[in-house]
Amino acid sequence: MAATVCTVYTAQSLNSACSISTPSKTHLGFTQRDVVLFSSSGKKTNRRCSKSVITCAGETVVIGLAADSGCGKSTFMRRLTSVFGGAAEPPKGGNPDSNTLISDTTTVICLDDYHSLDRTGRKEKGVTALDPRANDFDLMYEQVKAIKDGIAVEKPIYNHVTGLLDPPELIKPPKILVIEGLHPMFDERVRKLLDFSIYLDISNEVKFAWKIQRDMAERGHSLESIKASIEARKPDFDAYIDPQKQYADAVIEVLPTQLIPDDNEGKILRVKLIMKEGVQFFSPVYLFDEGSTISWIPCGRKLTCSYPGIKFYYEPDTYYGHEVSVLEMDGQFDRLDELIYVESHLSNISTKFYGEVTQQMLKHADFPGSNNGTGLFQTIVGLKIRDLFEQVVASKVKTPVEATKA
Amino acid sequence: MATVSGLNIYTPRFLTKPAKEAPKAKPMIRLNNPWGRTHRFGNRRMQLRQVRAAPEGLSDKVEQSIKNAEEACAGDPASGECVAAWDEVEELSAAASHERDRKKGSDPLENYCKDNPETDECRTYDN
Numbered sequence: 011m012a013a014t015v016c017t018v019y020t021a022q023s024l025n026s027a028c029s030i031s032t033p034s035k036t037h038l039g040f041t042q043r044d045v046v047l048f049s050s051s052g053k054k055t056n057r058r059c060s061k062s063v064i065t066c067a068g069e070t071v072v073i074g075l076a077a078d079s080g081c082g083k084s085t086f087m088r089r090l091t092s093v094f095g096g097a098a099e100p101p102k103g104g105n106p107d108s109n110t111l112i113s114d115t116t117t118v119i120c121l122d123d124y125h126s127l128d129r130t131g132r133k134e135k136g137v138t139a140l141d142p143r144a145n146d147f148d149l150m151y152e153q154v155k156a157i158k159d160g161i162a163v164e165k166p167i168y169n170h171v172t173g174l175l176d177p178p179e180l181i182k183p184p185k186i187l188v189i190e191g192l193h194p195m196f197d198e199r200v201r202k203l204l205d206f207s208i209y210l211d212i213s214n215e216v217k218f219a220w221k222i223q224r225d226m227a228e229r230g231h232s233l234e235s236i237k238a239s240i241e242a243r244k245p246d247f248d249a250y251i252d253p254q255k256q257y258a259d260a261v262i263e264v265l266p267t268q269l270i271p272d273d274n275e276g277k278i279l280r281v282k283l284i285m286k287e288g289v290q291f292f293s294p295v296y297l298f299d300e301g302s303t304i305s306w307i308p309c310g311r312k313l314t315c316s317y318p319g320i321k322f323y324y325e326p327d328t329y330y331g332h333e334v335s336v337l338e339m340d341g342q343f344d345r346l347d348e349l350i351y352v353e354s355h356l357s358n359i360s361t362k363f364y365g366e367v368t369q370q371m372l373k374h375a376d377f378p379g380s381n382n383g384t385g386l387f388q389t390i391v392g393l394k395i396r397d398l399f400e401q402v403v404a405s406k407v408k409t410p411v412e413a414t415k416a
Numbered sequence: 417m418a419t420v421s422g423l424n425i426y427t428p429r430f431l432t433k434p435a436k437e438a439p440k441a442k443p444m445i446r447l448n449n450p451w452g453r454t455h456r457f458g459n460r461r462m463q464l465r466q467v468r469a470a471p472e473g474l475s476d477k478v479e480q481s482i483k484n485a486e487e488a489c490a491g492d493p494a495s496g497e498c499v500a501a502w503d504e505v506e507e508l509s510a511a512a513s514h515e516r517d518r519k520k521g522s523d524p525l526e527n528y529c530k531d532n533p534e535t536d537e538c539r540t541y542d543n
Binding site: 079080084129132133135136137138139140170171173221224225228229230231235238239242243245246 | 473474475477478479480482483485486489493495496497498499500501502503504505506507508509510511512513514515517
């Protein structure tokens, strides 16, 4: 038997940190600093390694989240990491402008860190950050692949304050890696590394309303400047960001309400959760009867809602040629009992106990969207990803056992 | 159900406590509203969460970048220069917004109460 060599990191998640070492292969940006080599000559180590060979390689589950700037990625990330347990914090003692968030199970990296052109470079060439020419997809692919294979990497940091690329930071392989940004599904190689992908699709009306909300207080901004910025970026957005939604396993679409005729305030939202069928370890949420078409107004004798009420819709559909299930919520929750009532009527939401969705929404009642479909569907997608992660881990533990049986 | 309806949305851990302190009045637990109506809460802790401008440096940069973009687009609104300039405005505005969020979370009382919601100074009352 050939001696196997395992690389073990000092990271907190020992399970996911093993891999077969490949000393001949040198990847750009890989670190040697924290690597401890175990030679598997002893029986004890050997057993550990033979297990590692099977279970550790590719144990990091990789999730992609795509959305434009200012469309709620950060909020979604906070909901997601909360569902996984433990708060996600920036790396301790590192660059204060790091874009990374780390919790016990999850590391979230921002794909802006793979900008190949800094702010000055983009200005000189006249390209936006949305343009693939401003991004280094080779490095993105190599590093995401390395982490998925259990190898730590030195990832660059794009500093959003200075617009410069700062010295890199060490990213150790977590149990769950989330890559969020403008282009997680743009490059085919990166896309193939994703175990699950989400696209946040914010309609133009809502995007405008959200950016007004975000920027109007900022000195120098006006309705005109906010509009000009959205319009100037739109051609690149349409060319490079929007097409990624066809690859997403789940799309959260945010639209203006239909409950109020000609509503132009943009306060009440209609949110669609579009879930691809046939994705491994992911079974779509449904309302009452899987695969039927259902229109449901929960407000009535049992539940009192305030104006303009709440409306749900569920149907099978096709989306860019894929079979999907679509769950839609229009309106907003005004009271706790409305949320509990709705949760108890949804099926396949992957909760671990009754009321978990409601509990998560309440825990973060101060996050934007906690009273409407954006918060509800973000929370549900978080629970679905937790479920997917647990299934992936279970399937990998099962594999070697089945192999020995055979 | 009485327990659930009496809980304060900022301290969900009270779920496990008996509802003896819960107000008998019909609870109007408003889940968040993204349009910044939170200041209408009759909750004293919410008043700490007011929108602050981003730190001076970033605010200045946002303001300057808007001026630059307007200048860059004076000639040709479809030019790469113009588009890149507005993209910079978006990037800086997003950075300023993240900075504000980060500041919001740095309130020492908020941080203390996250870990010690049961202490006297962290109790909140609904009206």
